[in-house]
Amino acid sequence: MFEKALTGSRKYWMLVFSLAALFLPGFFFYFRQLSEGLVLTGMSRDVSWGLYIAQFTFFVGVAASAVMVVLPYYLHDYKAFGKITILGEFLAVPAVIMCMLFIFVDMGQPFRILNVFLHPTPNSVMFWDTVVLMGYLLLNIIIGWTTLGAERKGVAPPAWVKPVIYISIPWAVSIHTVTAFLYAGVPGRHLWLTAIMAARFLASAFASGPSLLIILSMIVRKHTKFDPGKDALQSLAKIVAYAMALNVFFILLEVFTAFYSGIPSHRHSLTYLFAGLDGHTALVPWMRVSVVLALVALALLIYPATRRNEKFLLVGAASVFISTWIDKGMGLVVGGFIPNPFEKITEYTPTVPEILITVSVWAAGFLILTVLYKIAVTIREEV
Amino acid sequence: MYNKSTVIPGLFLFLAIVSFPLWNNALGGKPRHSPDPKLPTDMKQCVESKEYMRDYHMQLVDRWRDEVVREAKRETISIAGVHYHKSLSGTCMKCHSSKKDFCDQCHDYLGVAPYCWDCHTFPKEKTK
Amino acid sequence: MIVNRRELLKKAGLAGLSVIGGSALYQLISGDRVLAELKNSPSKSTRWAMIIDMKKCARDPGCADCMDACHRAHNVPTIADPKREIKWIWKENFSHAFPELENEYIREDLKQQKFIVLCNHCDNPPCVRVCPTQATWKREDGIVMMDMHRCIGCRYCMAACPYGSRSFNWMDPRKALAEDQINPDFPTRTKGVVEKCDLCAERVDEGKIPVCVEACKEKALIFGNLSDPSSEVRKVLSGRFTIRRKPELGTRPEVYYLV
Numbered sequence: 001m002f003e004k005a006l007t008g009s010r011k012y013w014m015l016v017f018s019l020a021a022l023f024l025p026g027f028f029f030y031f032r033q034l035s036e037g038l039v040l041t042g043m044s045r046d047v048s049w050g051l052y053i054a055q056f057t058f059f060v061g062v063a064a065s066a067v068m069v070v071l072p073y074y075l076h077d078y079k080a081f082g083k084i085t086i087l088g089e090f091l092a093v094p095a096v097i098m099c100m101l102f103i104f105v106d107m108g109q110p111f112r113i114l115n116v117f118l119h120p121t122p123n124s125v126m127f128w129d130t131v132v133l134m135g136y137l138l139l140n141i142i143i144g145w146t147t148l149g150a151e152r153k154g155v156a157p158p159a160w161v162k163p164v165i166y167i168s169i170p171w172a173v174s175i176h177t178v179t180a181f182l183y184a185g186v187p188g189r190h191l192w193l194t195a196i197m198a199a200r201f202l203a204s205a206f207a208s209g210p211s212l213l214i215i216l217s218m219i220v221r222k223h224t225k226f227d228p229g230k231d232a233l234q235s236l237a238k239i240v241a242y243a244m245a246l247n248v249f250f251i252l253l254e255v256f257t258a259f260y261s262g263i264p265s266h267r268h269s270l271t272y273l274f275a276g277l278d279g280h281t282a283l284v285p286w287m288r289v290s291v292v293l294a295l296v297a298l299a300l301l302i303y304p305a306t307r308r309n310e311k312f313l314l315v316g317a318a319s320v321f322i323s324t325w326i327d328k329g330m331g332l333v334v335g336g337f338i339p340n341p342f343e344k345i346t347e348y349t350p351t352v353p354e355i356l357i358t359v360s361v362w363a364a365g366f367l368i369l370t371v372l373y374k375i376a377v378t379i380r381e382e383v
Numbered sequence: 384m385y386n387k388s389t390v391i392p393g394l395f396l397f398l399a400i401v402s403f404p405l406w407n408n409a410l411g412g413k414p415r416h417s418p419d420p421k422l423p424t425d426m427k428q429c430v431e432s433k434e435y436m437r438d439y440h441m442q443l444v445d446r447w448r449d450e451v452v453r454e455a456k457r458e459t460i461s462i463a464g465v466h467y468h469k470s471l472s473g474t475c476m477k478c479h480s481s482k483k484d485f486c487d488q489c490h491d492y493l494g495v496a497p498y499c500w501d502c503h504t505f506p507k508e509k510t511k
Numbered sequence: 512m513i514v515n516r517r518e519l520l521k522k523a524g525l526a527g528l529s530v531i532g533g534s535a536l537y538q539l540i541s542g543d544r545v546l547a548e549l550k551n552s553p554s555k556s557t558r559w560a561m562i563i564d565m566k567k568c569a570r571d572p573g574c575a576d577c578m579d580a581c582h583r584a585h586n587v588p589t590i591a592d593p594k595r596e597i598k599w600i601w602k603e604n605f606s607h608a609f610p611e612l613e614n615e616y617i618r619e620d621l622k623q624q625k626f627i628v629l630c631n632h633c634d635n636p637p638c639v640r641v642c643p644t645q646a647t648w649k650r651e652d653g654i655v656m657m658d659m660h661r662c663i664g665c666r667y668c669m670a671a672c673p674y675g676s677r678s679f680n681w682m683d684p685r686k687a688l689a690e691d692q693i694n695p696d697f698p699t700r701t702k703g704v705v706e707k708c709d710l711c712a713e714r715v716d717e718g719k720i721p722v723c724v725e726a727c728k729e730k731a732l733i734f735g736n737l738s739d740p741s742s743e744v745r746k747v748l749s750g751r752f753t754i755r756r757k758p759e760l761g762t763r764p765e766v767y768y769l770v
Contacts, residue, residue, distance in 0.1 A: 045593075045594060045595065108665070123640055124642055188637070342675055343610045453656075457713075501701035502701050
């Protein structure tokens, strides 16, 4: 089926080459990072995880969100999602690959990555994160490829795909729960030490992933003959609305616990993020934008008239995506390190090489997405 | 076969180019450079025999690493009554003190670049 | 008989995966030698700990003997940019070392004094719990050790340590080490690995004491075996009140402070 990605319209090739061009600068900067070390980034002894891990955290959520179309369709026979499931699965694949790439570029000794498999460590959440992410990648490739291949031949998919699909549903939940556990199990970082971290992660995942899927579906519908259907988009929009509402609610719960209890260690990180601490305010504008976008998104997506209007739906979906990208990415990861264990503050700003390498990984992910979507759409158009 | 007159001679040409190292050496072409490790003059005995070290020094060093760092088994090795630590910098390089004249000779020839010396120090080469 | 290209690819892929999966499973079952040893280890007869007598340390406020000795012996580079600095043992204000004990009306000398801080070699170390490759682990004798060969530089241990004891090599440390500063008896590190105080395991294993303890002219650092009831550490702990950093986190730090 790969040959479907090798022929296409002028627009398709322009997209492919633009993404390849976006990929190149960061690729070369990565080699510089390999030879000079991570000193090329803005990370520090105090803020030891930054933009790369922030992107990783966010995109695990996007990857997990494929379950939001798979579950209704396969488990509950929700016919409206029939056409869109392949787009969901083929979004999960590049999202997981992006996660793995972000981990790889963040590592100090990336060529020792096999040590994670040569010396398996069951007590380490990071070990399990690696295992479940690889498993999830495999599951989605197998499911997407097999169901699409069967459709192309005009037959039902083979019987063994069904149990694999059923497994992918709790597996999707697991990848994001395990990633949340990376943060929630660590004793010294009080922004992260909350029982609802996994719940927050899942809520924001089910808001951010489907909102990206809505945007991608609209793009696909505009430029190809493939239309996932108005009902599918509306159902997704409702899912995003509820998930985002839950996400915002959970954040407010954190704020309440921190500020009503008054415990400094609980309060400090949130104060730093939303108001600044001791004159340090680098992330405040970002977090406030995230809040505004969240409110805009909730308004547009909850109110039926604006949700049904696809122009407003697009704005709402984009707002959800950007808002969660800020708050779950830089907000959560960098905020956890500030203040440091000595109650001092070292702020973090990504450097140009760091940003370009990040752009590279985004470009690679979207390139894979483009190729996979091209295959899926072409087959659908033919069938 | 299409283009038989191009493909078959092309294949033979390719095979000839690819097997150049083999037939060139067989025909007596002298290698430009061969490793010439300079053995230490003061010590006659190493931790293990020359043949063993040539084949297994990598595994030996790895085993020492795990024994010393991970298992805290720092027992010394005895050579001719003298005790030595299981240490690259502390033992091996005390006798094989010139990385350039010994270690690099074979490593460079074979195109391997072990990263041991990124961390483990060795005596400064005399610049003369 | 493999009939076509698809079948060949499928069978080759399956064969490859089963080899990798099988060896990983074997590793998991047979376990790392360190873990196996810890499981089969006899009752601990040695448990190292350190007591820092801040009253003695206070006698010379500007002193940096322990820190200089440690950093010199272990080739710890002096990096100018505080964001990328590497430190194994250093000084912090009381309010920074013990933030939850701070109060406005505390003893004046504690307000002024700089406290020695280092890796606490916890009895329940979160950094060990999170390391995905066992590049850091707790030895039988309580020392939380680092294997720089295995570290993949993921820095999860740095996030997990509640005391900020760990440093990462953001660049090649030899760029910040002069030739004549390098101690030939100890390796340097390379870029991309995490490092921290290792309680001079290489010296302790040979019956010596850590260099910081040895270097302190006020004898403010006391190092000893908690499992030996007649050791100096046990005597001091039973006689005087000590505090530890962030004990509420359950890490059971084994560096005690006499204030």
